[in-house]
Amino acid sequence: MRKNTIPDHVAWTDALHAGTLPAPSSPLIPPKRGFPVSEFQDRLARAQRLMTEAGLDALLITTEAEFRYFTGFLSQFWQSPTRPWFLLVPAVGRPTAVVPGIGYPPVAETWIDDIRSWTSPQPEDEGVSLLAETMREILGGRARVGVPMGPETTLRMPLADYDRLRGLLQGFSFHDATDVVKSLRMVKSEAEIEKIAHTCRIASDVFDLIPGIATAGQPLIEIFRAVKIELLKRGADDVPYLVGAAAPGGYDNVISPPGNRPLTAGDVLMIDTGTVYDGYFCDFDRNYSIGTADRAAAHGYATLFEATNAALDIARPGATSGDLFRAMQKVIVDNGYACGNVGRLGHGLGMQLTEWPSHTNTDETILVPGMVLTLEPSLDMKPGQGMVHEENFVLRENGPQLLSRRAPEQLPEVH
Amino acid sequence: MRKNTIPDHVAWTDALHAGTLPAPSSPLIPPKRGFPVSEFQDRLARAQRLMTEAGLDALLITTEAEFRYFTGFLSQFWQSPTRPWFLLVPAVGRPTAVVPGIGYPPVAETWIDDIRSWTSPQPEDEGVSLLAETMREILGGRARVGVPMGPETTLRMPLADYDRLRGLLQGFSFHDATDVVKSLRMVKSEAEIEKIAHTCRIASDVFDLIPGIATAGQPLIEIFRAVKIELLKRGADDVPYLVGAAAPGGYDNVISPPGNRPLTAGDVLMIDTGTVYDGYFCDFDRNYSIGTADRAAAHGYATLFEATNAALDIARPGATSGDLFRAMQKVIVDNGYACGNVGRLGHGLGMQLTEWPSHTNTDETILVPGMVLTLEPSLDMKPGQGMVHEENFVLRENGPQLLSRRAPEQLPEVH
Known part of the structure; x- marks a missing residue:
């Protein structure tokens, strides 16, 4: 596993070297609604x-x-x-x-x-x-x-x-x-980017609270309800998409509403949100180990983190969606996994939860500045036990600028 | 104006006579999710x-x-x-x-x-x-x-x-x-009706709180945010539709998101929600006068209330959507108004916010037991100054059973 070179709030030299500008860390001032x-x-x-x-x-x-x-x-x-x-x-x-x-x-x-x-x-x-x-x-x-x-x-x-x-x-x-x-x-204006960035900031802040919200014994549906309320309280207009899963060591169904099953030690909990501000979505997820993470889950998570880095490293104007896919897929396969059932490793983002392009082996859309994209590597540790990880960024002339606050390098544990 | 014969929580004799069974008043026990x-x-x-x-x-x-x-x-x-x-x-x-x-x-x-x-x-x-x-x-x-x-x-x-x-x-x-x-x-099973009834109960309870939430000086967007959070807290899964308006003496745009304009004395505030429980919608609204209602607003409201009564009176198996439309339209026109720009006076309701049929003059869908319908009379007091009122009911063999808790007979005032 490679070291995390992506900063949370500060511009590290090596992050700039990698072209991965830091996520916005400005105070939470909502962008003006509408457009001129x-x-x-x-x-x-x-x-x-x-x-x-x-x-x-x-x-x-x-x-x-x-x-x-x-x-x-x-x-x-x-x-x-x-x-x-x-x-x-x-x-x-x-x-x-x-x-x-x-x-x-x-x-x-x-x-x-x-x-x-x-x-x-x-x-x-x-x-x-x-x-x-x-x-x-x-x-x-x-x-x-x-x-x-x-x-x-x-x-x-x-x-x-x-x-x-x-x-x-x-x-x-x-x-x-x-x-x-x-x-x-596919190519967003600065005003559009600002709205997406704002939505990402709200969701990033709420994801930071999840270790205090998600505790063993609580039904998943109540955790999701609390997350949704927190997103609204912090300025989201709507939460049209809040899905996820919690299952021992990993999950395979990533698009269903939460059920009543209580969160249990050993679960990997994943929460994915498409939250909206002024008609613009974020779309990223976070994973948490309930209790100490087992080796397989920790390794799967670290692989997804490394795959994301591999894509951030090559995300430049002129690269393609297919390039991003292959960079992530190589890390996943090199670590001994197959990609998950999502069918792509990220996509466009904006007025809809998902937009063109798709990071697949056959999508050769050329990346240009102003594109807002997700990186969404997924893998199966074993059949029915998988994991998915997602970040959002906008492509700039000199590389990707993260809009989601980067996930921790290691699978966070909720104790 | 006719006296309100529709009860809130108890079965009045004249309500039973009118065939308008009372809204469910059972404690808020969520129906089982899914279906057998x-x-x-x-x-x-x-x-x-x-x-x-x-x-x-x-x-x-x-x-x-x-x-x-x-x-x-x-x-x-x-x-x-x-x-x-x-x-x-x-x-x-x-x-x-x-x-x-x-x-x-x-x-x-x-x-x-x-x-x-x-x-x-x-x-x-x-x-x-x-x-x-x-x-x-x-x-x-x-x-x-x-x-x-x-x-x-x-x-x-x-x-x-x-x-x-x-x-x-x-x-x-x-x-x-x-x-x-x-x-x-169009014809719902008892299990479907139970879900819609539950959503209606949650929304009815939250509408009852609005006089405490909506105060003059507050931006509309913050009132709507508070309403949405309250709906979620009380067990709604989602609030995909929460629109409305507030304008002096009445409004004409009934489908837009709330803006930042502060609620002002003299406004009529309308909040309309399509809230969801287990994939089933309610769809009804409520009106409030901010401060003392002026005569025109009070008369418009009372007309809509009476129009709703007229439709409830004739809602029987064998009647048509067109019959409901004409019953409501007659009250509106007899009171000296034109119908609003909504284009119909109610519709079906279920897995979608609106479903077939439409209460219009040309929709001759025959009503049968198990249909869940809205009654949504609207009118213009003057150009650009209108009002819309909505209730939800399920049609039974012997008449309509309200699912929304009936709105007050007179325009409620928020002081």
């Missing part, structure tokens, strides 16, 4: 350049993250599946929102000035004819329309309505625009 | 009857609520858009899950015994060929496959992968199965 209009103007200008390169006349947006990306409209109302929301982003000009009546007042508070709405719900014509009319008015009789259709995308409108829309728009053609939205969203 | 296998067997049997009637050989499920409905798999991991999850529900036989590797351990803990998984993420073939092979193996060379394509549904897989799947399944045809899933999910 210039942020949306920049996003639009970037989108329009990419659309022109791709030969698209417009993007048709139906999903929460993309609608918010271009408009700034933030709402939990997307929980309701009843009504579709549409945004038309033309290759030239400003976006037009076509939204249900309930959405008019909040969208009118954003920078969007062309808003059309229909009385909704109205399943017999749920915005479809209004959208088609709007598209004809703005784009004319023929247009190449981009709709995200590729990996990690969905269409948030009923399939039958999408078919009806296409039927109403003879002369229009629909093309996959995944690369456009992916290119835009 | 018999619940899933019943759901499958009902689904298979409906599929046979509709001439479908199988349902292809991709969405969280439907996957959970048939399997019991509950996870916040659906937050990650990277990986699709598939469930094949055949018209004869047991369901087969086709899930990413990370999903194998938790799905293996459900009653599903046929689980296939692929190493994911793998965007070049994200489960599509495995799903196609599985469908051919189970359904043979030709089959009529039901996919929800209608109102309130989406397909949770990339469009391009759906097209590829259809290309791989020559001989298969794909048909809208919205009516099948809608018929199933």
Whole structure:
């Protein structure tokens, strides 16, 4: 095992040498909510350049993250599946929102000035004819329309309505625009990074409290409840993702809600959170040994820590997601393990808990400054007994800057 | 205004006469988590009857609520858009899950015994060929496959992968199965009702505390944070939806997160929550006048209360969603108002914050016992100054049983 060269709060010389800038240690001042209009103007200008390169006349947006990306409209109302929301982003000009009546007042508070709405719900014509009319008015009789259709995308409108829309728009053609939205969203602005960093700071502070929260005998569900409350108290807006596991020596199910089983000496406890501030996620976990860690668990943990270091060492503009994967995988395999069932060793992060790219052997996305990424090495000590470790960083010109406060080098023990 | 005939905790004679059974007042004992296998067997049997009637050989499920409905798999991991999850529900036989590797351990803990998984993420073939092979193996060379394509549904897989799947399944045809899933999910089992009732009890208790939490001068965001923490402390698993507004004399934006504006005397404060216990939502709101209510706000509130009574009076098996709408609308219009911009006056409720049906003039869904519904009359006192009121109930043979503890008859004042 290599020595930890990643500092918590101070910039060590060897950390700078390794290019791993320290995590922010400023006092917890929440970044301003929302964005200046210039942020949306920049996003639009970037989108329009990419659309022109791709030969698209417009993007048709139906999903929460993309609608918010271009408009700034933030709402939990997307929980309701009843009504579709549409945004038309033309290759030239400003976006037009076509939204249900309930959405008019909040969208009118954003920078969007062309808003059309229909009385909704109205399943017999749920915005479809209004959208088609709007598209004809703005784009004319023929247009190449981009709709995200590729990996990690969905269409948030009923399939039958999408078919009806296409039927109403003879002369229009629909093309996959995944690369456009992916290119835009993968690289974060400083204002976005600040929000993610803030969320990471809140979660880092709460993880530091866990040795005082998680004690043997307590049901896991109560520990998770206490963690969630602490995250909110410290300024998180929401905790849409708080999962984990506790099992003797390691765990294999990393995505389930906590059960009533009491935490037991010998367990490895893992808590993973996607906490949100102003619509931006952190996504990292921490592991704890309940009582003295056994050798296997300690070695598994140390391997994951070393794998993370290996990825931080090579995370530079020009490296790829695949490079990060292979750096981590090599450490895991060299230490005698197989990678866990997560299927990747980290991913993008931002308005969603997980975003493109994926650190897998086949994802050759080239890393550029402004990308916010997780490193999430996992391994199986034996079948059904695994461990996963995660950190968040933003890539800078000279290397990674940690956003999560680095986990301890050795598996922390809760006594 | 009519007198309130709806009791809080006791069964009044006139309430029974009106068929409005009292809200549960039992002590707060959380229902057992999960469901017995018999619940899933019943759901499958009902689904298979409906599929046979509709001439479908199988349902292809991709969405969280439907996957959970048939399997019991509950996870916040659906937050990650990277990986699709598939469930094949055949018209004869047991369901087969086709899930990413990370999903194998938790799905293996459900009653599903046929689980296939692929190493994911793998965007070049994200489960599509495995799903196609599985469908051919189970359904043979030709089959009529039901996919929800209608109102309130989406397909949770990339469009391009759906097209590829259809290309791989020559001989298969794909048909809208919205009516099948809608018929199933609209009518709740007693075990489901118990979970919703429990969530409603928790939220009712917390709403009772709001006069002590919401005081003039406090920023709205801090009030909402305190409410969220209180909901968690009292046993809620999550608060995915907590929205509202506070504005002088009434509000018009009912779906936005709270801002930093301090609560001010003369405001009407509305807090609306979709709180969750074991995967089941409540969805109701409460209004409060900060300081003495002005006449217009008090009259608007009383009208909404009376509109709710009008709907409770006629909520019987055999009535329709449209009947509920018209009963509420009549009271609103007779009192000199227009309905608000919500577009409907209530809806279904369960595994999602909102479900079919919608109380609109054109939704003629026939109400049957076991449906859990909201009544959500809204009105505008003047443009931009509105109010919305909401209650939750389950329909019984003899009428509605309130699940939310009824709001006070008069707009409560916080002094």
